[in-house]
Every structure is written in C-alpha cells, then in structure tokens.
Amino acid sequence: MSEQDYLKDISEIKNLMNRSSRFISLSGLAGIFAGIYALIGAAIAYYLVVNSGRDYLILDGHIFKMILLDLALVALCSIVTAIFITTRKAKEDQVKIWDETTRKLLMSFLVPLITGGIYILIILNQQKYGQTGALMLIFYGLALVNASKFTIGNIKYLGYIEIALGLVCALLPGYGFWIWVLGFGVMHIIYGSFMLIKEKR
Template identity: 70%
Template sequence: MSEKEYLKDISEIKNLMSRSSRFISLSGLSGIMAGIYALIGGAVAYWLVANSGQEYLILDGYVFRLILLDLFLIAFFSIITAIYLTTKKAKKNGEKVWDTASRRLILNFLIPLVAGGIYILIILNQQKYGQTGALMLIFYGLALINASKYTISNVRYLGVTEIILGLICALFPGYGFWLWNLGFGVMHIIYGSLIYVQEKKQ
C-alpha cells in the first residue's frame, strides 16, 4: 500500500468516525427561516408596545401576555420548520434522524436553554425586565456552543456571536430590542445562508 493510499484510508476512517459521532444534517434553510420568524415576531412586538399606551410593560398586563405569546410562536414555528427541513435533509443524505448523535445534540442544547428559560421566567415574575433580552442571547449562545460538539462546527461561531451580542445588550439595555433582533433575526439569516451555500456546493 502506497503512502497516498494509506493517508486516503485514514482520512476516510476519520470521516466515518466524525459522521457517527456528529449530526451533520442541520438545514441552512431552517436557520434562514428562524431568522425571518424572529424579525417578523420582533416587528409584531414593537407594534404591540408602540400602540399599548404604556411607558413600560407589567407582568400581568394584556400586552405583556401577547408578547409572551409572540415569543412562543417564534420558537414554535422555528422548531417545527427545523424538524421538517432537517428530517428532509437527513433522509436525502441517508442519515438517521433520531440516533445517538442527534440525541446528544438535543440534550446538550436543551440543558443550558431550559436552565436559562427558567431563570428568565423567575426574574420576569419579579418584574425585572431590563436584562431579559441579554439573558436570552447569552443562554441561547451557551446552548449552541454546548451542542456544537455533536453537529457541524460552524454552530459554535454562531453561539459565540450570540453571547457577545448578549453581553453588549447587558451593557446597553436600552438597545436590547434591536440587539435581540440582530442576534435572533439577522445573525440566523446570515448563518443559515452560509450553511445553505455550502450545502449547494456539495
């Protein structure tokens, strides 16, 4: 066996090991759609607050409940779209949708995300709204970084970006709404577009 053939075999083995330990069928289009949903939801939230006649939101207010519903719908449609498009891509690639790699991916993604969600609900119950946007970005970024070990490495860069935006948001809470839209909307569209371009090249 020549050295070139030996190196080729080693490369193929590494590729197989990577595929078996990572879920690589995440859809770039699902990232784009999640960003679009976030921007639409952000526009709805802005309209609700602008037309509420209130200077600030209160926990038991009608507008606040509508904004919570708005956030829930953004998350719901993003998850449903991601499941559909990722399943479609996985089947096309001949990859199992629900295997050890995907279970690890979801578990490691949910641990920081659920912890962050519970913490945010606690401080909202205390009527502390100022850092909500920052916390959403930071915990989401941590969830992405934690899950990136079990999927495509580019997810880590998106996670780092979300954390940086969250820290900036914590430093300048008055710009929280716009930074939230930048993180969950624009960055998702950019990230999804880059992945989508890579998919088309393959």
C-alpha cells in the same frame, strides 16, 4: 500502496468516524426561517408596545401576555420548521435522524436553554425586564456552543456571536430590543445563508 494512498485512507476513516459520532443533518434553510420568524415576531412585539401608548419597551398586563405569546409562537414555528427540514434532509442523505447522537445533541442544547428560560421567567415575574434580551441571547448562545460538539459545521461560532451580543446587550440595556433583533433575526439569516451556500457546494 503508496504513502499518499495510506494518508487518503486514514483521512476517509477519520471522516467516517467523525460523521458517525455527530449529527450531520442540520440545514442552513432552518436557520434562515428561524431568523425570518424572529424578525416577524419582533415587528409584532414592537407594534404592540408602540400602540400601547408607551414610547419605551416596558411590558405589563395585557401587553406582557401578548409578547410572551408572540415569543412562544416564534419558538414553536422555528422548532417545527427545523424538525421538518432536518427530517427531509436526513432522508435525502439516507442517514438516521433519531439515534444516540441525536439524543445527546438535544440534551446538550436543551439543558442550558431550558435553565435560561426558567430563570428569565423568574425575573420577569419579579418585574425585572431590563436584562431579558441579554439573558435570552447569552443562554441561547451557551446552548449552541454546548450542542456544537455533536454537530458538523460552525454552529459554535454562531453561539459565540450570540453570547457576545448578549454581553453587549447587558451593557446597553436601552438597545436591548434591537440587539435581540440582530442576534435572533439577522444573525440567523446570515448564518443560515452561509450554511446553505456551503451545502450547495
């Protein structure tokens, strides 16, 4: 056996070990849908606030509850769609979807995400709305980066972008809504499209 054959075998073994310890069934399509849901949710939120008689994005009373419901529906639709697409893709690839790696992935993702969600609810309850968008982007980005070690792909780069946008949002709170739209809507669609093209190749 030649040295080239040895190197090829070693590369294949390394690839198998890498895939066995990482969750590989993520789909770019799920990211695209998440971005679309975020854009729809943002449009609804903008409509609600504009028609509340205010010309700036401050949430209170009935509008505040409607915005929270809107965000919850965006998150729910994104999660349900991601589970459906990921499960279908895993079956097509003939790989297990629920195993120890999946558990580690979910824990790595949910711990910073839930922590951020609770903190955001606390400051919203204190009627501090200015940094909500920034915090959502930052904690979501941290969750993606934290979970990236259990996925194959470039999801950590999306996480870095979300964190960067969150910091920009903190510096420019007056543009928080639009930066949120860019982070959760546009960036998801761009990243999902990139991953979908990569999958088809």
